[in-house]
Amino acid sequence: GIQVEQSPPDLILQExxxxxxxxxxxxxxxxxxxFHQNPWGQLINLFYIPSGTKQNGRLSATTVATERYxxxxxxxxxxxxxxxxxxxxxxxxxxxxxxxxxxGTRLTIIP
Amino acid sequence: KAGVTQTPxxxxxxxxxxxxxxxxxxxxxxxxxxxxQTPGQGLQFLFEYFSETQRNKGNFPGRFSGRQxxxxxSEMNVSxxxxxxxxxxLCASSLDRRxxxxxxxxxxxxxxx
Numbered sequence: 001g002i003q004v005e006q007s008p009p010d011l012i013l014q015e016x017x018x019x020x021x022x023x024x025x026x027x028x029x030x031x032x033x034x035f036h037q038n039p040w041g042q043l044i045n046l047f048y049i050p051s052g053t054k055q056n057g058r059l060s061a062t063t064v065a066t067e068r069y070x071x072x073x074x075x076x077x078x079x080x081x082x083x084x085x086x087x088x089x090x091x092x093x094x095x096x097x098x099x100x101x102x103x104g105t106r107l108t109i110i111p
Numbered sequence: 112k113a114g115v116t117q118t119p120x121x122x123x124x125x126x127x128x129x130x131x132x133x134x135x136x137x138x139x140x141x142x143x144x145x146x147x148q149t150p151g152q153g154l155q156f157l158f159e160y161f162s163e164t165q166r167n168k169g170n171f172p173g174r175f176s177g178r179q180x181x182x183x184x185s186e187m188n189v190s191x192x193x194x195x196x197x198x199x200x201l202c203a204s205s206l207d208r209r210x211x212x213x214x215x216x217x218x219x220x221x222x223x224x
Binding site: 033042048088 | 144146159212215
């Protein structure tokens, strides 16, 4: 099945720093989403971005579907950005469509 | 518009018991999916319901089942609980099944002792 890999697995930054999170997938996909899981476990939908670039405040994302990767940019990090960031793609496996998550990047922002 | 709600938020059960979790989707969303999150296995898809029918299923044993009601609310049931079923169970709703753009609830944290 499709593999979804995220890098780096862990990232520790000072408040105010910028960061880039990467998501690689092993097969072509027609949708991709980025989520932020806060320390309480809530998954927040950040972007639905099957291709192209989107921006929302300090966050932006770019997906290059032909090269099978997506990037999430966080600028001017704040402590509230801490948590785990997941990318997820829909895969078809044994006749079932399912959202498959990457292994995540744990981001820690230090004040 | 209210988000996805899940009840209960926390649950402690004993091995061998059964449990039922509830999920209310965002108003107007008719697709509801369930996921299990554990430290060892990460986030794994359980099943998806749309118009009261299971449309997709992940690789979980038959002890895990679900259903959806006419108002799109969904329940999942786990019978004969095992210690390994301890996890965060997340429900997500989606307006458009073609895109699978999903919005998640806060989760139910289940502990099996």
